[in-house]
Amino acid sequence: MASDSITGEAASSRLWDRFSIKTKRVIWAWTFLALPILFYAGIRFYPTLQAFWLSLTDWDLLRPANFIGLVNYQKMFADPVFWKVFQNTFLYLLIGTPLSLVLSFVIAFYLDRVRFMHGFIRALYFLPFLTTAAAMGWVWRWFYQPVPIGVINGVLGSLGIEQQPFLRSTVQALPTVLVPAIWAGLGFQIIIFMAGLRAIPSTFYEAARIDGLGEWAILRKITIPLLKPTTVFLVVFSSIGFLRIFDQVYNMTTNDPGGPLNATKPLVLMIYQTAFSSYQMGYAAAQTVVLFSILLAVSLLQLWIMREKK
Amino acid sequence: MRNKAKLAGLAAGISFLALGSAQAVEIEYWQYVFDTRVQAMDQLIEKFEAANPDITVKQVTFPYADYQTRVVAAKVAGQGPDVVQLFYGWLDNFVNGELIQPLDPAVFPAAEIEAEFFPIVSAMKRGDAYYGLPTAVRSLALFYNKALFTEAGLDPANPPQNLADFLAAAEATTKRDGGGNITSAGVTLDMAGQDHHWWREVLIRQNGGVPYDEAGDVAYNDAAGAAALKYYTDLQTASKVGQVGFMDEGQAAFRAGLAAMTIDGTFRLGAFADNPFEWGVTELPADANGLRSNYSSYFANAIGSGAQGEELAASQKFLAYITSPEAMEIWLNVVGELPARRDVALTEANLADPVRAPFLKGLEYAHTTKFYDEAGQRQVAIDMVNRVLLEGQSIEDSLAAAATAEQAIIDAATK
Numbered sequence: 001m002a003s004d005s006i007t008g009e010a011a012s013s014r015l016w017d018r019f020s021i022k023t024k025r026v027i028w029a030w031t032f033l034a035l036p037i038l039f040y041a042g043i044r045f046y047p048t049l050q051a052f053w054l055s056l057t058d059w060d061l062l063r064p065a066n067f068i069g070l071v072n073y074q075k076m077f078a079d080p081v082f083w084k085v086f087q088n089t090f091l092y093l094l095i096g097t098p099l100s101l102v103l104s105f106v107i108a109f110y111l112d113r114v115r116f117m118h119g120f121i122r123a124l125y126f127l128p129f130l131t132t133a134a135a136m137g138w139v140w141r142w143f144y145q146p147v148p149i150g151v152i153n154g155v156l157g158s159l160g161i162e163q164q165p166f167l168r169s170t171v172q173a174l175p176t177v178l179v180p181a182i183w184a185g186l187g188f189q190i191i192i193f194m195a196g197l198r199a200i201p202s203t204f205y206e207a208a209r210i211d212g213l214g215e216w217a218i219l220r221k222i223t224i225p226l227l228k229p230t231t232v233f234l235v236v237f238s239s240i241g242f243l244r245i246f247d248q249v250y251n252m253t254t255n256d257p258g259g260p261l262n263a264t265k266p267l268v269l270m271i272y273q274t275a276f277s278s279y280q281m282g283y284a285a286a287q288t289v290v291l292f293s294i295l296l297a298v299s300l301l302q303l304w305i306m307r308e309k310k
Numbered sequence: 311m312r313n314k315a316k317l318a319g320l321a322a323g324i325s326f327l328a329l330g331s332a333q334a335v336e337i338e339y340w341q342y343v344f345d346t347r348v349q350a351m352d353q354l355i356e357k358f359e360a361a362n363p364d365i366t367v368k369q370v371t372f373p374y375a376d377y378q379t380r381v382v383a384a385k386v387a388g389q390g391p392d393v394v395q396l397f398y399g400w401l402d403n404f405v406n407g408e409l410i411q412p413l414d415p416a417v418f419p420a421a422e423i424e425a426e427f428f429p430i431v432s433a434m435k436r437g438d439a440y441y442g443l444p445t446a447v448r449s450l451a452l453f454y455n456k457a458l459f460t461e462a463g464l465d466p467a468n469p470p471q472n473l474a475d476f477l478a479a480a481e482a483t484t485k486r487d488g489g490g491n492i493t494s495a496g497v498t499l500d501m502a503g504q505d506h507h508w509w510r511e512v513l514i515r516q517n518g519g520v521p522y523d524e525a526g527d528v529a530y531n532d533a534a535g536a537a538a539l540k541y542y543t544d545l546q547t548a549s550k551v552g553q554v555g556f557m558d559e560g561q562a563a564f565r566a567g568l569a570a571m572t573i574d575g576t577f578r579l580g581a582f583a584d585n586p587f588e589w590g591v592t593e594l595p596a597d598a599n600g601l602r603s604n605y606s607s608y609f610a611n612a613i614g615s616g617a618q619g620e621e622l623a624a625s626q627k628f629l630a631y632i633t634s635p636e637a638m639e640i641w642l643n644v645v646g647e648l649p650a651r652r653d654v655a656l657t658e659a660n661l662a663d664p665v666r667a668p669f670l671k672g673l674e675y676a677h678t679t680k681f682y683d684e685a686g687q688r689q690v691a692i693d694m695v696n697r698v699l700l701e702g703q704s705i706e707d708s709l710a711a712a713a714t715a716e717q718a719i720i721d722a723a724t725k
Contacts, residue, residue, distance in 0.1 A: 061382045062407030145558055148493050148568065163491050168555045170700050255502040255559060256689070260696045276379050277685050279403075 048292070054285035061279050072286035081262055082270070082287075089243060089267045091174055092181075093298070096242035100182045100189060101234060107186070108193035109223075122194075126187035133184065137251025140180040141167065144252075167252060170263040177264050181248045185241060189234055196230030197223070232306045236299055243295055244268050267291050335624040336366045337617070340391035341609075342377040346580050350644035351632075357640075358631045365624045367393075378403075385409050385615070392617040392625040393632075395609050398433045399681030401441060402723065410612040412439035417626050426651050430606050430678045442612030443633040446647030447655075448576045449606045449672040450504055450512075452476070452595065456588040458483050458494070458570040469592040473516070473541070476571070476595040480551035483570035496551035498560030498572040505542070505560070506691035507605035508573050508594065511677045513538035516597035526680055527720060531713035540705050543698045554699060564589075575607075576669050579646040593668045606676035608650065648673065682723035690716045 019027070055072055059065035076082050111121060128136065143151045144166040153163050166176045200223065208218050224231075246268040250257055257273065258265025267287065275284035339355070341347060348371055355367045370391065372380045378400065384390045385407065396404055404410050415438075423431060423440055434442045456466035462482040470476040480496030487493050499505065510521045510530070519534025530538075545552050557563035564572040567587050573594065574582075582589060596602045611632055617625045631637060638649035648669055649655040655673070660666045681687055694712035697703040703711075 061386060062403075062409075141558065146553065146556060147487065147491050149557060157487070157489060157491070163489065165555075165700075168700070170696075255500075256692050256696075259692065260700055261693055278683065279382065 051285045051288050051292075054282055055289045057282045057285075059281040059285075061281055065282065068282070072283045075283065076286055076290070081265075084262050085258075085265050085267055085270045086290075088174060088263070088265055089245075089294070092178060092242045092245050092266055093239055095175065096178055096182055096245075097235060097239050100185055100238055101231070103182070104186050104189035104234075105193055105227075108190045108197060109219075111190065112194055112197050122190070125190050128184045129187035131184065133247035134251045136180055136184060137248050140248075141252045144176055167264075168260060170261050173253075173260060173263040177249050177252050180252075181242070181245055184248070185238060189238065192230060192234055193227070196227045200226045228306070232303070235306065236302050239298055239302065240295060243291070243298065246272070267294075334364050334366055335620045336368060337392035337621055337624050337628060338368050338370055339393045339395075339628070340370045340372070340381065341395040342374040343371045344374070346645045350641050353640055353644065354632055354637050357636075358628060361631075362624075362627060365627065367628055381409060382407065388616070390614040390616045392614050392621055393611055393628055394614050395611055396442065397609055397684065398444075398607060398678065399684040401434060401436070401610075402682060404612070405436060405441060408615050410441055411615045411617070412436075412441055413443070413613065413629075414626065415439070417630070418443065426653070428606075428650060428652055428655070428673055430608070430673075430676060431610075431650065433678050433680065434610050434612075442610035443629065444608040444610045444650040445632055445637055446641045446645065447606055447608040447650045447673065448647055449604050449669045449676050450507060450573055450575050450594055451591045451668040451672060452571055452573055452593065453564060453578070453582065454479075454571045454590055454592065455483075455564065455567060455569070456590055457567070458587075462570070466588070466590065469590060470595055471592070472596045472598065472600070474598065477545075477549060477551070480545070480571060481549060484551045486550075490550075492550070492553050492556060493568070495553060495556050495563055495569040496571065497545060498556065498563050498569045499542075499546055499552040499554045500560030500572075501554065501692045501695045502688070503560045504574050504605075506688050507607075507679070509538055509542055509691065511605040511679060512594055512603040513541055515603045515677070516601055517541070521679065526724070528713045528717045531710055535709050535713075536705050539694065539698070539709055543695060543705070546699060554695065576647050577645075579665065591665050591668045593671055602672075602675055604672035604676035606673055606678050683719050686719045687716055690719070 016024075054065065056067055056069060057065035058068045058071075107125065111118070111125070114121065142149060145153065146163055146165075146168075147153050147157055150166075152166070156163060165172060167173050169176075204222050204226070205218060208222055213221070243266075245266050249264050249266055249269055250272075253259055253264055258269045268291065271284050271287045271291065274280050274287060339351065341351060348369070351369055355369060359366060381390065381394060381396075381404075390409060394410065396410070418440060420435075420438065420440060423443065427443070428447060430447060431440075431444060434440050434444075452469065454466075454469050459466040459469075459479070462479075464479055464482055470479045476497075482496070483494070484492060484496035485494040501509075514521050514530050514534055517534040517537040519530055519532055519538070521528075521530050521535075523529040546554060552569075557566060557568055560569070560572050561574060561578060561581070563569035564574075565582065565585055567585070593602060594604055611629055613622070613625045613629060633650070635649070635651060635654045638651060638654045641647060642649055642654075648666070655670055660670060679687075690712050693715070694708050697708040697711065698705060
């Protein structure tokens with residue numbers, strides 16, 4: 001018994017010695033990588049593939065899934081609610097991303113120059129990012145109420161301006177929900193932008209000033225181009241965020257989720273309702289596949305547009 | 311040495327305990343989280359276990375929003391409950407999904423059920439088999455704020471009894487600011503709350519229609535349905551005595567003392583109990599001819615499909631106990647919901663109770679909507695009203711769109 005294991009060990013150590021250092025490094029690297037890869041394959045990639053398969057079935061949780069081909073997709077593309085939701089999702093993206101980036105850049109740009117209570121102001125901007133989306137959604141929901149409890153309408157009323165329906169309007173509801181979502185994400189974007197600004201070597205600015213460049217030219221020729229990696233990251237990051245918006249919408253419209261009349265319903269909320277209110281898992285999976293494709297396409301498109309031109 | 315002896319004693323104790331639990335049957339009871347319901351069930355379990363020492367009942371609760379998903383997921387995992395609470399409107403889903411089993415007619419004879427329970431219990435019947443029994447039932451009534459009534463010069467002892475008086479009372483109690491905005495509503499308008507039941511089972515019938523035909527298909531897309539919808543939306547658009555979304559939710563507006571009247575169910579009694587003003591309850595208003603209607607619903611208790619043998623016998627005993635007169639009394643006192651047995655509910659004391667009586671009277675003429683997808687069908691009603699109020703769609707067009715959408719839900723569930 002004992003001699004067996006010794007010879008076994010000897011054999012394996014001889015095999016190990018035969019590898020070059022480079023090969024050994026590769027083996028070690030893969031050994032350490034194996035765990036996260038297995039983990040991700042198990043909890044990320046496998047369910048993703050499974051969702052593609054489910055989208056071709058009529059699974060409803062209770063009965064076994066039957067393959068039904070593209071019926072779910074046909075149903076989805078023929079459903080006016082889906083197109084409304086599709087449109088909403090892009091409205092969140094197209095209004096939310098540019099607006100939040102411009103705002104956060106402007107704030108970061110000026111905050112970077114503020115010395116007085118710099119840390120405190122920065123913390124104030126960052127605070128909403130730490131707040132639970134659900135709590136925030138509810139507070140804003142009350143802000144938007146009609147009088148007598150709605151703060152915003154109360155102010156409008158005292159200024160003699162007509163009451164606004166906000167969440168009770170099919171036109172105003174979506175921007176109304178978007179405002180707290182942008183506000184909540186602002187702190188994070190400001191911090192990242194400020195880190196980007198600090199990373200630009202001050203010698204560039206000094207050289208530019210010696211050459212007599214104005215502030216606007218410095219901003220346009222130095223700051224913005226050198227912030228590009230930061231901007232790319234934030235554009236992709238916040239786009240994905242707005243495409244996946246859910247918490248704010250759900251918490252601000254729980255009585256009629258995504259309402260009124262689907263005016264605020266994003267794709268994620270539709271998926272949630274299809275899956276967990278109607279138990280149409282196959283149909284929900286088809287919607288998920290569409291969301292996945294949009295996220296992938298938008299991210300790739302942005303990376304391509306904002307790639308380094310060599 | 312001493313430690314070893316202690317350890318041995320402990321081991322013996324544990325094995326003894328294990329032996330004890332192996333002989334007893336443990337069953338699981340599932341319901342959703344709602345403080346008073348959980349408390350009432352704890353009391354019932356305590357009493358049941360005292361009478362049946364060989365059975366232990368474990369109460370498992372989930373948030374309401376997750377409840378159905380949990381039951382379904384547990385079935386997929388093969389770990390479902392033995393006795394489970396379900397809304398009567400979920401029955402088809404639960405039966406089709408084989409989540410529950412029919413009640414054994416030898417233990418729960420149909421004739422006895424029909425003689426002793428309120429007739430609405432028939433919503434738990436499919437074919438000849440009953441699938442569950444309720445402990446308590448719910449109905450709707452009109453809650454009114456006595457302080458606001460007095461302030462408006464109305465008699466708080468004489469709440470409105472018909473729709474004309476109801477509207478007059480709403481007009482008298484509505485308060486507006488200089489800009490014409492409502493600062494205190496006459497009546498709450500909240501289709502996401504109980505108003506869709508009021509529209510469906512009460513207003514449509516009072517206008518001479520029926521919400522659904524014999525086959526269970528949508529039947530409200532006619533003059534009666536339109537008149538009912540017009541009556542409802544006119545409360546906001548014509549007489550301006552209420553506003554959808556005022557104070558966010560109807561019940562919140564009433565609780566805050568900023569709405570004179572609201573239509574709500576028995577289950578709200580607990581929440582309204584500590585309102586800082588005097589309030590009363592009366593039957594839902596009758597129409598001009600005195601016709602009254604009401605909507606009644608209930609959560610029933612059923613036996614999970616997984617319960618077999620000993621557990622099935624224990625589950626049947628437990629189900630029989632929680633639907634017994636004694637359990638109903640406890641439930642009435644703790645939760646405030648009405649007993650599902652006629653003789654327990656219609657006692658002289660209950661009928662003389664100013665709060666319970668209007669709900670009990672409502673039960674006698676109540677209808678129970680056969681829902682296929684309660685959330686989906688409610689959404690149809692919410693959207694119908696929103697199209698009229700927010701998009702200015704005509705009553706007839708919005709009603710027709712709602713009828714088509716709801717029929718699609720019914721078709722999808724029945725085919």
